[in-house]
Amino acid sequence: MNSLIIETLSMGTLEVNDEQVYHFSKGIPGFEEETDFALIPLNDSPFWVLQSIKVQGLSFVLADPFAFYPSYEFELPDDEAEELGIDSEVLVRCIVTLKEQVEASTINLLAPIVMNPGGQTGKQIVIHRTPYHTKHSLLQEQPVIDGKDGG
Template sequence: MIIETLSMGRLEVNEEQLYHFPKGIPGFEEETDFALIGLEETPFWVLQSLKEQELSFLLADPFNFYPGYEFELPDEEAEELQIQSEVIIRSMITLKGEIEQSTINLLAPLVFNPNERTGKQIVIHSGPYHTKHILLQEQPEIDGKDGG
């Protein structure tokens, strides 16, 4: 399937990349169908609306940035998504002008069932998480110098 995106142009996506969000995403309830697109050689994904090319979200695997991140998926959420075993967790990224100020939302992760191709953004009601954790806690070497 070919989809139109604002930032990446025309893309071909396969069925395994398509997810249905029965209730949409908070603030975008009318948008229910998305493609989950991995950005090669980066720890990021784009969640692209199939209907609105202007609507996409930058996502990351929260465990890559916060290895101690954990939460319990409520039974009703697992039932709604028909999760048996496999699950994919991603968090929304908010990019800032200075990359060091970019944040990751650990309070409301996106939960994907890759078997049923369904997804939902959930809100964690207990725990230390909020919507704006600093994405890069330690600054990586950008210029390729390793000091040696």
């Protein structure tokens, strides 16, 4: 197994192995020119960092949507599954927007990042005809009302 040294802004210099690198053939919306990202777990948490292997300042915080929304579900269109080469194993993560007050942090359930661990391909997919949106509260028990923390 080969490894790669990458530079990150938040975590410094990291060594990642080939199995952690996913190829996004179309990039991520807004960052189409960047196509290779390392998926880095954050120890003992339901979070990961998706770090560009070329651009030090380009990273996304991801979460396991099922850890926060156990009933989360969507149908992966056949053409998307085919493009990613998915036949059985699939990894679904969603982009998290972290706020200074953790209660205000949100998770994007409308456009999950879908990855094929076997083929190491990935894509952000926008789900159509769904009740999900881009800013679900990470902490359902403590909804943010009118931008105040309720305290």
